[in-house]
Amino acid sequence: MPHLHLDASDREEAEELRRRMRWEAEILSMNDRIAQENRDYLAGVGAVAFNVIGSPGSGKTTLLEQIIRLLGREHPIAVLEGDQETDLDAERIRRLGVQVFQINTGSGCHLDARMVGRSLPRLDLRPGSLIFVENVGNLVCPALFDLGEHAKILVTAVTEGPDKPLKYPHIFREAHVLALTKTDLLPHLDVGLHAYVENARRINPHLVIFPVSSTRNLGMRPLLDWIVRSARAERVAFSGA
Numbered sequence: 242m243p244h245l246h247l248d249a250s251d252r253e254e255a256e257e258l259r260r261r262m263r264w265e266a267e268i269l270s271m272n273d274r275i276a277q278e279n280r281d282y283l284a285g286v287g288a289v290a291f292n293v294i295g296s297p298g299s300g301k302t303t304l305l306e307q308i309i310r311l312l313g314r315e316h317p318i319a320v321l322e323g324d325q326e327t328d329l330d331a332e333r334i335r336r337l338g339v340q341v342f343q344i345n346t347g348s349g350c351h352l353d354a355r356m357v358g359r360s361l362p363r364l365d366l367r368p369g370s371l372i373f374v375e376n377v378g379n380l381v382c383p384a385l386f387d388l389g390e391h392a393k394i395l396v397t398a399v400t401e402g403p404d405k406p407l408k409y410p411h412i413f414r415e416a417h418v419l420a421l422t423k424t425d426l427l428p429h430l431d432v433g434l435h436a437y438v439e440n441a442r443r444i445n446p447h448l449v450i451f452p453v454s455s456t457r458n459l460g461m462r463p464l465l466d467w468i469v470r471s472a473r474a475e476r477v478a479f480s481g482a
Contacts, residue, residue, distance in 0.1 A: 272386055275354035279389025282361060284479035287368030288319075289472040290357075292388050294412065295396035296405075297378030300422040300455055302330045304396055305373055307455040309337045311465055312371070319364045321374045323352040330375065340364050351382035354389055371472055380405070384412035391475045392417040399423050399452075403436035406444045413444040418451065420464060425454040 283290055295301050309318055319340040322331040331343040342363045344356050357374060364372070374390060376383045384393075395416035397405055400423055406413045413419070419441055427434060434452055441448055449467060453460040 269385065272354045275358050276387035276389040279354055279358045279361065282358070283366075283372070283389065286366045286370070287476060287480075288366045288370035288372055289475045290372040290374055290388070290390040291468065292374050292376060292383070292390035292393045293396060294376045294380075294383040294393055294416070295378065296380050296401065299378070299396045299398045299401065301375050301378070301396045302333055303455040304420055304422060304453070305375060306333060306337060307458065307461060308373070308465065308468070309334070309339055311458075311461060312469070313337065313339060316469070317367050317370045319366060319370055319372050321352075321357060321360050321364075321372065323356075323375055323377045325349065325377060346377055350377055350379045351386055352376050352388060353386045357388045369476070371468065380409040380412050384415045392471060394418045394420055396420045396422055399427055399430060399432075399434065399437060403432050403440050406437075406440040410444045413441055413448065416445065416448060418449045418464075418467065421450060421452045422455055424452045425457045425459060 279290075293301050293305065305320065309320075312318065319342075320331075320334045321342055321344055322328070322334060323344045323346065324330060325346050325348065327345075328343040331341045334341040342360050344352060344360055346352065346356070352374065361372075364370075366372070374388055376388075393416045395412060395418065397419065399421060421434070421437060424434065438450055438452075441450060451460060451464040451467070453464060455461070
């Protein structure tokens with residue numbers, strides 16, 4: 242077989258790629274170790290965390306506001322709010338009377354386990370607490386980083402178009418739940434719900450999908466039931482009952 246001969250610049254580029262891959266693998270490995278520490282910490286206090294991920298403008302904060310309104314009287318809720326800058330979303334959450342701690346990442350495009358681990362002790366968590374970590378708006382980086390959460394809730398809006406699962410397959414594969422928001426706008430769109438759901442299931446057949454409208458409180462009850470049921474199962478699992 243013919244041998245592939247690389248010139249000096251090609252060899253340097255290949256070596257740089259190998260160094261970058263090793264560096265990224267080390268970062269993810271360290272992140273996973275810290276994520277497990279976060280998971281152990283949450284288990285110790287009897288709390289369950291959900292990583293809320295999605296693109297900017299998909300309705301993550303609006304969805305969280307509605308979840309808090311509907312579940313906040315029955316369950317202690319706390320929020321870690323991730324953004325590159327400002328605490329605008331944290332202020333919205335704070336007005337609902339729940340604990341919230343702001344994490345600003347600067348130029349970072351996602352939260353990581355270390356950021357979350359440093360922030361969790363800032364919350365007064367009680368047994369049965371539900372913690373929602375609203376990640377930075379992004380459909381790429383947040384999929385790579387375990388934060389120590391029980392599940393990833395992916396939030397995308399029908400207005401983003403049904404091709405989103407095909408364009409960003411990794412985040413759809415990593416998600417446990419898809420909250421498909423802004424369904425009240427479907428009568429004004431050219432594409433129906435079926436195409437979005439079909440594409441999402443092509444990428445992840447196990448994805449649990451909840452079409453909702455946060456502003457109109459449509460379809461919220463099945464999502465809330467899933468959150469409560471899932472958190473209860475997680476608490477039973479880490480209690481060894």
